[in-house]
Amino acid sequence: MAKHKLLLSLAIIATCFFSPLASASQDFKGPSPWPEIRKARINQLLPAAMTRAGMDAWLVICRENNNDPLAAHVGCENAGQTAVFLFYRKDSAFHTVAFSPLGEAKALSEQGLLQQVIPVERSGSAIEQAAAFIKPLDLGSIAINTSPTNAQADGLSHTQYQALTQALGPLMSNRLTSATDLVFHWLSVKLPEEVAIMRQAAALTAQWQIEAYQQVIPGVTTDADVARFLKQKMAQAGVSDAWAPDQNPNVNSGADRGHAHPTNKIIQPGDVIQTDFGIRVFDRWVTDIQRFAYVLKPGETQPPEHIANYWTQAKRGREAAFDAMKPGVRGIDVDAAQRAVLASNGSIPVMWSTGHPVGYEAHDTGPNLGGARAVSVRPAATKQLATGMTFAFDGFYSWHLDDGQTKTISVEEMVVINDTGAEYLIPPQQALVLIRAD
Known part of the structure; x- marks a missing residue:
């Protein structure tokens, strides 16, 4: 993919390009700890x-x-x-x-x-x-x-x-x-040394996603092209896939496809692009992070009002879930905190859980952050969060596209639970990545 001009808000620049963690050089090819x-x-x-x-x-x-x-x-x-x-x-x-x-x-x-x-x-x-x-x-x-x-x-x-x-x-x-x-x-509790490794891996995961968006040429680049770029970064760094290789990364500029492989759909102006991506480092610890971009239409310098609102509402859901994550809280209660926001902001229902434990697997052992809208609740959703647990979790907002299909923003971050609450492993995405169409 040829490099294309990319517009980034100051928030994205601060959190994704010049973060000390993102720019740190971590040699995951060295001896494993x-x-x-x-x-x-x-x-x-x-x-x-x-x-x-x-x-x-x-x-x-x-x-x-x-x-x-x-x-x-x-x-x-x-x-x-x-x-x-x-x-x-x-x-x-x-x-x-x-x-x-x-x-x-x-x-x-x-x-x-x-x-x-x-x-x-x-x-x-x-x-x-x-x-x-x-x-x-x-x-x-x-x-x-x-x-x-x-x-x-x-x-x-x-x-x-x-x-x-x-x-x-x-x-x-x-x-x-x-x-x-x-x-x-x-398994659900990680040592501080493990959290430090996951923090560095998370920074690299997010950094590469931003670099991948830099390569997008609307009308030319496909979702699969973005995925191939990320696969190349993984190979160069000597890291592997956090989950099934055919579905990592999941790059999707169209309607919701769930956990799926990227297709040859061509990215177009007006698309909201989702990249769900994770890496495995030292053949042991994994990441799971999503980054979202919007492709500006000709003449646009900012996303249209409705897209900007969807993004704001997704962040509200993320913040509600983040604030709810404390030692002693059940996973289902974290999910309920976000669903209360979804019920008040106009989002259509979202089928996926708010989050899940992450560490040795993308969906690791630990409390599931879900169950608040399910007919039957999985046992892990009733388990309590504890200090040292690590999670990937989403801020949701879902809407209907013109053809009746759904599109969901699921801004996904990683956290560790400390004695008083949750702590982001890296700064969360605060603004959509903006890609010019001209």
């Missing part, structure tokens, strides 16, 4: 998560090729044969032990991630060895990765469950319970 952060998460956050969930122990079974979704979080991402990782509280102390195939045990021990690594002979069974270790401990409740509501906490296969219960026997097997709550409390 994940090994040390993972160790801190296990030792600092996991015991508290187990206490909140009322669990005495957590058992994770790993294997090659079809591994548990949380394998990399506990250290068994390199499992060849079956491995068992056990985390438990006993005698006022927190213990970590792995029953690892002999071929990986030495390397795992050298990482220093766990207190104890017990090698399992090639002919042996890690599950049987772990069961023999567990029985004398007389643990009250043992969490395992089975969950009807959270795929990240549902990694235990049926055959693994069969082998585990057979090795433990009926009495101990009765103490097995879902790890849903434990995983919720552990």
Whole structure:
């Protein structure tokens, strides 16, 4: 795409071009900080998560090729044969032990991630060895990765469950319970070091979206062209997609398409362009940010009154949701705060939730910021926000286009919850990016 003259308000210049965070040079190609952060998460956050969930122990079974979704979080991402990782509280102390195939045990021990690594002979069974270790401990409740509501906490296969219960026997097997709550409390909270990484990644995500809008030539550039520009920026920086590559980025200058791939629609004067974009850095942390632009018609220097009003109303919804995000508040209450604005400002109903947790996945484990208009409410929407949680959330306004289809502004930002409320990871978009048509 050839570069085209772009009009930016002072607010956009201040927040997207000259932000110290946006201009900071972050080398995401360097060594990953994940090994040390993972160790801190296990030792600092996991015991508290187990206490909140009322669990005495957590058992994770790993294997090659079809591994548990949380394998990399506990250290068994390199499992060849079956491995068992056990985390438990006993005698006022927190213990970590792995029953690892002999071929990986030495390397795992050298990482220093766990207190104890017990090698399992090639002919042996890690599950049987772990069961023999567990029985004398007389643990009250043992969490395992089975969950009807959270795929990240549902990694235990049926055959693994069969082998585990057979090795433990009926009495101990009765103490097995879902790890849903434990995983919720552990994954949903991020360490300050993680938030700092996500903050830098968010700044880069927003900066690239503004640069992409600089390339637009109305009547020539397609939505897919904008997406290709962003893909090139990702490749140059050595980062990957925050979600399905075919749908990231989702660039849409036409009617609502939901979560979708960009098309070859040609961007025209009068279009409101939505770019929903996220990157994954260090192969671990992700971003999810939307930036909006308006293509000026010939003779226009500002958006028409109705578009300007839609943008203002979307920001009002964003501010209502932002103000509602505090420790102890339920996700459904955050959604309700925005929906009260939608009900008063003329917007047509919006089907999407106000927001969602973001961190290791674009739609991560944590409270869902939705449910206020749903017939049935997902369990995560009734969960409370807590310090250290990170969210992506939208300010909504939706209207009917001339052909009857809908168009929705969903200005999306990222925040972290602190002790008193929400804090933006980067300055939010305050004004539409304006693109000349002449």
